[in-house]
Amino acid sequence: MTMTTKALARGALGLLAAGAVLTAGAAIGSDDGTRIHWGPYKVGDKRSGYTYAGAQTRAMQDDDFQNPAFLWLERGADIWETAAGEAGKACADCHGEAEEALAGVATRYPIHDEARGKLMNIEQRINWCREEQMGAAPFKWESEDLLGITAFVKNQSKGMPVAVSIDGPARPFWEQGKAFYEQRRGQLDMACTHCHVDHAGTMIRAETLSQGQVNGFPTYRLKWQTLGSLHRRFRGCNKNIRAEPYAYGSDEYVNLELYTTWRSNGLPIETPSVRK
Numbered sequence: 657m658t659m660t661t662k663a664l665a666r667g668a669l670g671l672l673a674a675g676a677v678l679t680a681g682a683a684i685g686s687d688d689g690t691r692i693h694w695g696p697y698k699v700g701d702k703r704s705g706y707t708y709a710g711a712q713t714r715a716m717q718d719d720d721f722q723n724p725a726f727l728w729l730e731r732g733a734d735i736w737e738t739a740a741g742e743a744g745k746a747c748a749d750c751h752g753e754a755e756e757a758l759a760g761v762a763t764r765y766p767i768h769d770e771a772r773g774k775l776m777n778i779e780q781r782i783n784w785c786r787e788e789q790m791g792a793a794p795f796k797w798e799s800e801d802l803l804g805i806t807a808f809v810k811n812q813s814k815g816m817p818v819a820v821s822i823d824g825p826a827r828p829f830w831e832q833g834k835a836f837y838e839q840r841r842g843q844l845d846m847a848c849t850h851c852h853v854d855h856a857g858t859m860i861r862a863e864t865l866s867q868g869q870v871n872g873f874p875t876y877r878l879k880w881q882t883l884g885s886l887h888r889r890f891r892g893c894n895k896n897i898r899a900e901p902y903a904y905g906s907d908e909y910v911n912l913e914l915y916t917t918w919r920s921n922g923l924p925i926e927t928p929s930v931r932k
Contacts, residue, residue, distance in 0.1 A: 663891060699817075699922040705931055708857070711855045713878065719931040725807060725876035725928030728800065728883045732808025733772040735801060741792025747805075750789065758812035762925050763819045766914045768826040775829050775910045779806050779885065797904035800910075812925035818871050818920045827916065833915030836908060842899025870913070871920040872929025877890045880931065886913055 697704040706714060716722045736754055751757040762778065769776040776784070782805055783791075783794035795802035822830040837848040851860070852868030852897045859865070874887040887909050891901035902908045 657798070696815075696924050697815075702869060702923055703856075703867055703922065704869050704871060704920075704926065705866040706872070706926060706929065708864050709872060709932060713930055713932055717926070720808050723876065723928065723930060725874070725883050725930065728804040728807050728874070729811055729928065731800060731804030731839050732806070732811075735805045736808060740845035741786065741790035743789065743791045745790050747785070750785075754808070757811050757882060758809055760813055760816055762810040762813035762927065763816050764821065766820070766826075766910055766917065768824070770825070770830070774907060775826065775914055777905075777910050777913055778809055780905060780910070782806060782809070798885060803885065806885070807883060807928045810874070810925060813925045814927060815924050817922050817924055820914065820917045820921060822914065822918050829911045830914050830918060832908075833911035833913070836912045838916055842894065842897035844897040844899075846897045848893070867919075868916065869920045869923055870916045871923040872931065874927060875929045875931050877931050883928065886916075 683812075692707075694707045695705065696704045706717065716724075733754075733876045737928055739749070748754070765781070766775045766777040768774070779797065782802065786792040786794050795805070801924070824858055840847045848868065851865050855865050856867045857865065870886055874883050875889075876883050885904070885905045890909050890912060891904070895903040
């Protein structure tokens with residue numbers, strides 16, 4: 657059995673367990689004639705993007721064999737077990753079995769990194785490990801490798817509720833992210849709140865506006881026909897309102913990531929989700 661096959665076999669057990677968490681107590685998306693029961697995908701007033709997706713899209717996400725994002729998960733499993741860099745180490749050499757070492761990790765990111773004096777998200781953490789611990793070149797943002805290993809890392813927390821902290825030194829960065837979310841920008845003079853707070857559930861062209869919850873990223877978007885990061889979505893939204901996008905991994909977007917992830921607290925990690 658190859659390293660990749662072993663990693664995926666271990667991951668399959670974790671997915672089965674996660675599926676048990678996600679489906680416990682409610683039929684996901686079932687309709688009793690009066691309302692739809694969304695199970696863990698709705699927490700209080702918070703609704704995952706899953707609940708705004710069509711039945712076919714939800715079915716694609718729910719079936720690991722149909723979910724096209726699992727091609728990237730396989731790539732991530734390979735990367736986890738493959739030695740790289742001057743140190744000749746693989747992720748597994750330091751961290752061990754992924755489903756044990758990474759369980760719950762994705763629920764806490766972005767975090768405040770004391771050495772950097774600012775926030776660090778999962779993609780940045782992966783590249784920090786590659787440069788500092790492995791002596792390897794960092795992965796380029798939005799590359800197949802970074803998307804694959806990020807999705808693999810986050811998938812180990814599938815079904816667990818988002819629980820990002822904004823206490824202590826993270827608070828000023830959360831406030832900056834909140835300010836970004838509420839600030840009008842671009843030629844259309846719009847803020848994130850205008851779509852995802854004021855008009856969630858309404859149609860914009862052929863799409864239904866969601867609450868903009870981020871618990872499923874990286875996500876396979878049917879429009880993109882590929883897996884994409886949260887920062888790709890941020891950049892796309894900026895372009896939609898005719899605003900200049902920031903760079904992938906910019907402080908502005910990582911701060912915004914903290915704020916939007918905090919908005920998703922309590923919703924389950926769905927990575928890799930499927931969205932229209």
